[in-house]
Amino acid sequence: MGTAHANSMLAGKVPRMRLTAVCDIVPERMQPFPPDVLRFDSSEALVGSDAVDAVVVATPHYGHTTIGIAALRAGKHLLVEKPISVHKADAQRLIDAHTDKSRIFSAMFCVRTDPHYRKLRELVQGGELGELVRVNWVVTNWFRSQRYYDSGGWRATWKGEGGCVLLNQCPHNLDLLQWICGMPATVRGFCNLGKRHRIEVEDEVTAYLEYANGATGVFVAATGEAPGVNRLEICGDRGRLVLENGVITFFRTEVPVARFCRESPNAFGGPAVWTIDVPPARDGGGMHQAIFKNFADAILDGAPLIAPAEEGIHSVELGNAMLLSSMTDTTVRLPMDAARFEALLQNLIAQSDFRKEAAAPATGDLGASFNTAR
Numbered sequence: 001m002g003t004a005h006a007n008s009m010l011a012g013k014v015p016r017m018r019l020t021a022v023c024d025i026v027p028e029r030m031q032p033f034p035p036d037v038l039r040f041d042s043s044e045a046l047v048g049s050d051a052v053d054a055v056v057v058a059t060p061h062y063g064h065t066t067i068g069i070a071a072l073r074a075g076k077h078l079l080v081e082k083p084i085s086v087h088k089a090d091a092q093r094l095i096d097a098h099t100d101k102s103r104i105f106s107a108m109f110c111v112r113t114d115p116h117y118r119k120l121r122e123l124v125q126g127g128e129l130g131e132l133v134r135v136n137w138v139v140t141n142w143f144r145s146q147r148y149y150d151s152g153g154w155r156a157t158w159k160g161e162g163g164c165v166l167l168n169q170c171p172h173n174l175d176l177l178q179w180i181c182g183m184p185a186t187v188r189g190f191c192n193l194g195k196r197h198r199i200e201v202e203d204e205v206t207a208y209l210e211y212a213n214g215a216t217g218v219f220v221a222a223t224g225e226a227p228g229v230n231r232l233e234i235c236g237d238r239g240r241l242v243l244e245n246g247v248i249t250f251f252r253t254e255v256p257v258a259r260f261c262r263e264s265p266n267a268f269g270g271p272a273v274w275t276i277d278v279p280p281a282r283d284g285g286g287m288h289q290a291i292f293k294n295f296a297d298a299i300l301d302g303a304p305l306i307a308p309a310e311e312g313i314h315s316v317e318l319g320n321a322m323l324l325s326s327m328t329d330t331t332v333r334l335p336m337d338a339a340r341f342e343a344l345l346q347n348l349i350a351q352s353d354f355r356k357e358a359a360a361p362a363t364g365d366l367g368a369s370f371n372t373a374r
């Protein structure tokens with residue numbers, strides 16, 4: 001992903017941003033870059049360089065916290081890939097390092113720029129859907145083959161990645177879920193470890209959520225189901241929103257459902273419904289480029305961030321809570337005890353006897369790995 005980000009800067013797709021340096025602990029990865037781009041084999045050297053004003057961290061997940069903290073302490077602007085950290089305690093450490101607010105700190109929650117999710121947020125947060133009643137998101141079109149998990153020593157291990165579908169693919173969905181519907185009050189997770197792949201971490205998740213107002217939610221994610229589905233359904237007091245196959249449909253009740261329930265003289269039948277095809281918000285082009293452009297606009301002009309990194313703690317907490325709940329067979333109340341999850345993760349790392357076979361290079365189109373509403 002870091003190579004793709006660097007290449008889009010080199011190709012001039014990111015206005016007002018210039019690639020001055022790259023860093024990788026595997027030097028061959030930096031071979032293709034032009035000679036005027038500085039190369040560093042340690043992140044310490046890169047964040048200390050005067051040639052660098054802003055740092056993009058696209059390493060394996062644990063590095064987001066350590067390299068991110070070093071970059072902020074060195075006075076750099078920072079854009080960190082998702083998830084902002086592996087677990088909530090680390091996310092808080094990273095956020096706490098952002099003491100100089102003149103430095104911009106953003107996260108690559110690029111799917112926030114997808115016009116469909118922007119429109120859903122507008123309808124829910126703007127009150128058009130009425131009070132939240134239920135949200136169901138089944139997002140199982142994140143299929144990954146065994147070859148994918150074998151492609152990097154860090155992948156799909158507690159020690160290297162810290163989790164699987166909740167840590168790598170679903171940070172986008174979990175971020176959107178809380179961005180659109182807010183954070184639930186409790187989480188009950190059921191996570192299956194290595195169910196469809198030879199891995200030690202979760203590749204299939206079902207979670208039941210409850211919100212402070214009594215609304216309920218179900219979140220289902222998997223990387224081993226095919227053909228997968230991506231269907232988001234949000235019910236409110238004014239009807240139901242459905243996003244599937246790139247189409248938003250609003251089944252809008254003529255009157256508020258709770259009022260109809262109280263006042264209807266009939267025993268059966270619900271309120272009249274208007275079925276509306278909702279056009280998505282205006283498309284702004286490439287999702288990653290949109291976040292980069294916004295990052296540059298924030299640094300140079302003070303533009304508000306689309307994805308302030310501080311908000312990244314919520315998706316980390318949701319994913320952690322699903323794992324914690326599943327492994328302790330309990331319902332987790334939010335805000336979650338960050339130290340408890342950190343201890344659980346450390347224990348999983350310490351007890352792991354999973355041995356990866358020699359890493360095979362990943363093949364295939366990176367572009368096909370992204371998952372948008374379309």
Ligand SMILES: NC(=O)c1ccc[n+]([C@@H]2O[C@H](COP(=O)([O-])OP(=O)(O)OC[C@H]3O[C@@H](n4cnc5c(N)ncnc54)[C@H](O)[C@@H]3O)[C@@H](O)[C@H]2O)c1
Binds near residue numbers: 023024061370
């Ligand atoms: N936003 C998105 O749409 C999106 C898509 C894919 C991946 N990602 C994120 O990008 C990050 C990287 O994922 P990937 O699939 O590119 O992994 P990858 O394994 O293909 O690449 C990671 C690179 O980081 C290098 N690296 C490891 N430790 C390092 C260190 N300490 N300092 C410098 N370089 C180091 C590795 O040598 C490797 O080249 C992850 O956080 C992932 O979640 C985001």
